[in-house]
Each structure stands twice: as structure tokens, then as C-alpha cells.
Amino acid sequence: MAAGLVISAPASGVGKTTLTLALARAWRNRGLNVQCFKSGPDYIDPAFHAAATGRASVNVDSWAMDGAAIMHLVSRGVDADVVLAEGSMGLFDGVAARGVSGTGATADIAQMLGWPVVLVIDPSGQAQTAAAIAAGLRDYRAGVRIAGVVLNRVASPRHEDLVRRALSDAGIAVFGALPRHAEISLPKRHLGLVQAEEQAEIGKLIDEAARFVAEHVDLDAVLRSAAGWSPQPAANGLNVAPPGQRIALARDAAFSFVYPHMLEAWRAAGAEILPFSPLADEAPDASADVCWLPGGYPELHAGKIAAHARFRSGLRAFADTRPVHGECGGYMVLGAALTDADGVRHEMAGLLGLETSFAKRRMHLGYRLAELAAPMPGHRVGARLRGHEFHYSTILAQPDTPLAVVHDATGAVIAETGSRRGHATGTFFHLIAEDR
Template identity: 65%
Template sequence: MTLPQLTRGLMISAPASGTGKTILMLGLLAALRERGLKVQPFKSGPDYIDPAFHLAASGRASFNLDTWAMPAGQIAGHAALGGDADLVLAEGSMGLFDGVARPGEAGIGSSAEIATMMGWPVVLMLDVSGQAQSAAAVARGFATLRPDLPFAGVVLNRVASPRHEALIREGMAEAGIAVMGALPRQGNVELPERHLGLVQAEETAEMARILADAARLIGGHCDLDAIIAAAAARTLPDAAPHRPVPPPGQRIALARDAAFSFVYPHLIAEWRRQGATILPFSPLDDQAPDDSADACWLPGGYPELHAGRIAAAEGFRTGLARFAETRPVHGECGGYMALGAGLVDADGIRHRMAGLLGVETSYHKRRMHLGYRRAELLARMPGLGVGQGLRGHEFHYASILAQPDAPLADVSDANGAKVPETGSFRMMPGGGVVTGTFFHLIARVGGAGDHAGA
């Protein structure tokens, strides 16, 4: 399929994580929104927290673009969603060129691949603490490593003084690198964090103040006119039509609260475009899935921080069990753990979970599980049949104490190595099926299992 010219945009990236690119992204979104511009945000890579901050800053839903997990047609389709915007801003992940060792569906998952594919020039957030003219060598290396990468310039972060800034600008001028802003070391805006990254947008106190501070910081220390003028795009090449993940049902009961919120925005958008209705409910408020729904989906989140409330939610557990007798229920990561028999929190206290699957997990001894996942279904899950290829991402600190049910999928990492977090499933006496995975679903690939019902 041939897609039209994309909306002009920029890739906001950095040499590494922790350099301040999220504050630059949020400040630009908020400042440009104050100017009356419609700015469409995107997130490069498998992140479900940053898009919620993008929504708060821009007023528009943010979607993931991922060259490892997504076929080219899916990436193109998502990128075209910014067609009615004045400008696109995409936030990178990790360092600009960072990805996995082996290519996936359309690449290794790097932000540089998205920038090149879309023709969005890179604005590089550069931490210049502890250096002066030498920063120009870093910037020039990023600008010239790949000749096909469009590069707009740099924003300097953690500048110590006017003299420090002048020295760096001198070096950048000699290297032919445009400086589009310089942020002071003091007065930078900070976002609260916890073990999976930023605290969720809806949990962040004083969000309006934080965004206003970010807008003032970026608007006061960056050349917004130059940044807008640097935006560009290309006409997308031909790509095979995207086959979206089918909805698990036409009326989907979706758990949504502080314990269950990690779901990729593009997945919900794809389900809605296929005619599905989303019916949110809150397990933390002891709510059961809507009885009019024909499928239930429990996203990931932070069940370990709310395990006591989940264990005490008798109405939720009873209603979910009744629902699962005749209809499909699926849980991802934290949602999978909540469907299990028990969860041990960081203090070593075991909490009873829904008991619809036998999986037992523990946060008492934390162990990080992080990375892309390839999966081939060994049993059907809502909307998807046996043999269906899936792509997803896993990120949690839980240890598996027991996973006694039959494995749901054959799962491997980005390098092809098998992983033990296969997920599991259980058939219910009334005809329902309960399934769960440790990975968050991003895309489906391949031809098998296309026509399975929920």
C-alpha cells in the first residue's frame, strides 16, 4: 500500500537514557500546544508509560512505533494517524541507535530507524555536564554516523553557566551542528520514578504544574521557531497492508485503575477501529467485569503495590470467576499475576489472587525480566488461534514460584533463546478459557491462527 506524505515531524532522542529527553518532549508538546499548534506525539519502542504523559501534554493520544515488533505496514499506518496535526514529535527510547542484536519485523527497534523511515530529523538532547567543546565531537558523531539519517541539531542540557554555554556553542559551530536550545543545570523539571520507570501520569500529583514548568523551561531556553522550521517528512514507501490484532470480543471488559493500566494505546485503538466497545472497570474498587461483555482483559500494571486491596476485593474475584466460566479472560504481566493463585509482595507476604490460574509469583526477591518476546500460540487465546505468531515485550521484577498449568505459547527472546515465561491457560467447565502471558502484546505476525474466534 502506498501512503501519502507524512506530517512534518521531529525525533526527540539522546545518546543514552537519563539525559532529559522526556522533559524536552513534554515541554515542547506543552509549549507548542500553548501556541495553538496541534502536535501529534509518538513513542519509539515498547513503552506504555510515556504515551500517557504525551496525552496529558498534547491533548492527543500517543502511539508506539517499533521496528522490531511491528511490520512496516503497521508502523506506516500508525504514523499516518498524525495526518490532521500541524506537527509530529516522536520521543525516542534509550540511545538514538540502540536496539537489539538481531532484526525483527522491520529492524532492530532503534529510534534512528524510525527517524530515517519517516524522514523526521533528529533533535538530540545532549548532557554537556563535565565537558565543553568536546561535546561537539559527540554531536557530530551522532549526526554523521549514518548518512541517510536526517539530523536537525542539538539541545544542550545541564549547562553550568553562560561561559560554559559559549564554549560549547563555539565547538558546535566549528562542527557544523545547530544548537536549538540550552537548558540550565539548575531549575530543571523532574518527574517522579519507581521501579518500572516513571510514575504513571494519572498518579502524578500536580501534573498540570509539572507540564506548565516544563513548557516554561523549554519555551524559555529553546528556539521554538527554529525547532518547528527543522521539521520534515517523507512519502512512505510501499508496505504490505497491516493486519491488526483482532479484538478479544466485541464488548471488552477492560480492567483500568492504578493496579492495571499498562496497555499499548495502539492496541485499544485497533480494537475500536474494528468495532469493539471498551467497558472499563476497577478491581481496586471491587468492581467485576460488566456482565454484558463477551471478553475480559486485565492489563499489566502494579498489582504488587496493591496486592492487599486485590486480595480483599471479594466482589471482583467472585464476579470475575463467574464471568470466566463461560467467556474468555486474558491477563498480561500484572494482569496474569492477578489471575493466578497468589502473589508474594516485597515484604514477603503472600496475598490471595483470583485463583483462575495456578501461577504463583513473588516480588520478595526481585529479578528483572526485560526484553522483546516472540511467541507462537500453543493454545487459543481471545481472538487468536493456535499457531498465531505474536510480538511483544516483557518488563517486570517478579519471580515465578509455580506455573503449573499448560503453557500458552512457545516464547523466545529477540535473539531466539527460549524463555521460561511461556504464559499458561486453563479451560473452564462452562466453556470459558483463562489465558495469561508475561509479555505485553504489540503485534501479530505470520499467517497461522488468523480466524480463531474469541
């Protein structure tokens, strides 16, 4: 029987990822089999989870996925000793309007699975108020149980004692307190964490985090607080069709944002994935019947992409006869041009008329529900696709026929409709699932 826990916090940036990685590696070092998940639409953290545990991690999302899909995904933890679900943002943070099975909040997953929550609390600039915050989270929603807290970035022994006393008076267990320790901070980028594969020292970083947390946190007490859990493999999986039988998938540092569950669903349906690297000036495999360009950081490599004639000409030749689809960064590369943060304009593939700029930064963030006005690879006209958009580019031109009518989580129509021209399609959102 697995032991299930959710790692959450009152807000973003408190230390959820670091604690999750440290606990996972520390327990793995003790010989336990650890499975991680990520609550919410984050495509970077699962790679860090895999580095810490040696097991693939996937996203679970209550706004975009129904209960059967979530249970199907978490059933991979049936053979684990410990299962950790890392939350996103604050414990109850989601969108205002309910989606398929919830608002996207971490609390939805905790309640659905019956797993208690370990809160990471950063008491910087406060003392007893940290206990008031923890107590408020404990009492906010029936069905969500707080197992206890781990204090992070504690300033001094006196500071720790004040916070511990207040939490004890509130009846909240403290599993440990971490003093400030900059060496285990993970580097940041404008879209969040730098990707795991970009860090040559990721193993050492996680090992150091595990050592540090094991020194300051009662690992046995945390493990005892977990809920016993025996998942039954769900019969119904994700409603995600592969875009083709043989899929040429752009995959390198510029094209790496793809949800792990998507690739698994494609393979489970019998599709073959053929990776290629635009940054190595590779073209999509000529034997593929569809090409998919995921998101990533094309703006950091725009000059190289523009200079790689073999990739661009090969992609254009592919699109003469077969579908090509781009998500977010991939969509930008399918466009006419991309202006980087320094204001330099780079020609892209030109399969679509889209022009974007990072010199004029504007954040686009949130869930998206798209009803297709035309087919895209793997999905018919009228399909309702759920996804998530997160980028800082500004649209300078989007002249092609819209691919879809796109709404945000409140139901408001947005301008990022995606585009279609010939065999090329693109969206700013990253696909998570299709409504059944």
C-alpha cells in the first residue's frame, strides 16, 4: 500500500518544489520507491521530479481533466511506497469558474485522492501570524486535511521557537524548520524554473537538498502522516488522440514544453514518436505523417533557428503535403517572424503569418477552452480542447484564418485564437485534454 501526501503552501515561491525534490530523494536514498505528480499545468516540475525519483512524473489537473483521467494517471503509483503530489500556487488557488472536476486548485486533488497536505510555510517577516495562516488554511475547506507544516527560511533559533509555539497552540504539527540555505535554490527564468535538462549539476543539487532537509525535518513523522492508499487502475484514460501514427516531434532546448501525459497517451494509442532537433538544423523525419512543434524558449535561440536553412526548408517541404502543428513557442516558429528581447527581428518558417515580439513584453497566463473551427492534428471540427497559456510575447500580426474560438476560464473570448493556413495550424495554448 502506498502512502500519499500533497505538498502545498499559502503561495508560490515558498519552497514547494525544493521540499518535494528533497523528500523524494531522501526517501529514495532510504530504499523507498517514490512516485511524484504535479498538480496544475506546469510542464517543468515533472522533469525535476523524474530526476529526483528515477520515475516519470505527470500532471494532474482538476480544471482540464475529469476524475477518471486523474485516477488513470495517479494509478501509476500503485507499486510505490510513497506518492507525492506537488501543488501549484497556494493550496486553494484556482480559477473562479469550475472546470471539468474542479477549479484547478491543489486542494481539489488533495480532496479527490484523500491525501493529507504538508504545508510549506515561509515565516519571513512574521512570527505568530504564520500560525494564523496555517490555521486558516486548515479550516478553510471541509475534506482537505492538513497533516502539518515545514517552516522554510527561518531567520534564527528564536524566530523558530516563536513560530513553533504559536503553531503548537493552534494544534498544528511542525515537522521541521529549514534555515536559509541559498545553495539549494533552483535558478529562475521568466517562465519559472530553468529546465532540469539544462542543469548539469541537477543530481548534486537534489542530493544537497535531500541532505539539508533530512538534517532539519523529521522524515519519519512526515511519512507517518501520509494516508494509506491503494489505487485501482482506472479503466478510462485520457481523452487524447494522437495527431498521427508517426509523429515527428521537435525536441531540444528550444522545444521542450510538452506535457508528459500527452506523449504517454500518444504512445499508448500506438503512435510512434520521431524526435528531431531544430537547433541541430534537423528537419522532420520524411517518413512521419504529422509534425508537432511544442513550446519552449525559441526566443532564446531565434537567431540560430533563423539561420538553420535545412530545418526551415525541410519543415516547409513537409507542410506541403502533411499537417504541421505548433504550440506556443512552436506556433511562433511556424510564423513569419519573431522579434527577440533585444528588438532584433528573426525570420521564422513562414508557414503562418503570425509575428510576435519579446521586445514588447506582455504576460499571457491562464486556462483556455477552445472550440475548433477547423480540424487540427488529432482533433475534429467542433472539438472542445482544454489547455493552458503562459508566455510573454506580444502579437504584432495574426492575419491567418482563426483556428478556434478560444475562451479563458471565466468564459470571456480572447484574441489568441490560433491560426490555420494550408496544412499548418498553431495555438498559443498547450493542450491538456479534450472534453469527452
